[in-house]
Amino acid sequence: MITLPWQAGPDHDADAGLALVSVLRLRHRSDVPAFLKSALELRRAFAQAPGAISLGLAAAPWARTFWTCSLWTDQPAMAAYTAGPLHRHVMTQFSGRMASSRFQTWPPPAERPSWAEVRHRLAEPGAAAPHVHP
Numbered sequence: 001m002i003t004l005p006w007q008a009g010p011d012h013d014a015d016a017g018l019a020l021v022s023v024l025r026l027r028h029r030s031d032v033p034a035f036l037k038s039a040l041e042l043r044r045a046f047a048q049a050p051g052a053i054s055l056g057l058a059a060a061p062w063a064r065t066f067w068t069c070s071l072w073t074d075q076p077a078m079a080a081y082t083a084g085p086l087h088r089h090v091m092t093q094f095s096g097r098m099a100s101s102r103f104q105t106w107p108p109p110a111e112r113p114s115w116a117e118v119r120h121r122l123a124e125p126g127a128a129a130p131h132v133h134p
Contacts, residue, residue, distance in 0.1 A: 002059045003115060007043050009052025009071075016053055016108040017074040020082075023122050025099040026064040035097070038090045039066060045086050046070065051077020058115050064099070069118050071109070078105075 026035055039057060046055045053071040060066075072078040081087060102122050106113075113121075 001115065002061070004043070004057045006112065007047055007055040007057075009046055009049060009054060011051055011053050011073050011077075014051075014053055014073045016071040018072055018078065019106040019109055019113065020068075020070045020072065020078055020103065021106065021113075021118050021122060022068045022101060022103045023119070024066045024068075024101045026066075026094075027097055027099045029062070029064055031094070031097045032061045032064060035066065035094060036061070038093065039068075042087060042090060045084070046081065049077070049081045049084075052081065054112060056112065056115070058118075067115065067118055067122075069113060069115075071112070075105075 024035075026032060036059065039059075043055060043057060046052050051073040053073060055071075056067075056069040058067040070078070072081075104122060106121075
């Protein structure tokens with residue numbers, strides 16, 4: 001698994017109100033480079049997003065799988081970013097290329113969760129229901 005350094009948001013000194021974690025699986029390895037490019041664009045936009053605290057990105061490109069963990073000051077800040085034009089564009093662009101995706105929000109963590117914790121909690125039965133893309 002490849003991990004990028006955590007990206008600080010403009011509110012990096014604020015207390016976290018919630019964490020949003022995801023696992024995203026692509027259908028084809030040929031989509032990995034474009035998906036990674038888009039993920040890096042979203043990462044740069046996160047650095048300017050109001051209410052953004054910190055963002056982590058991990059990838060297993062050979063398995064076509066990406067994980068994210070973002071910390072936010074509150075739900076409205078997270079919702080504004082995910083509903084923003086860039087995020088919506090990327091999600092629309094890749095919706096047909098995803099094999100599955102799973103999202104989960106957590107109460108504010110005392111510290112950044114480890115990638116092992118993110119992966120474990122997303123895999124728990126009854127955690128976040130996966131969305132399998134047709």
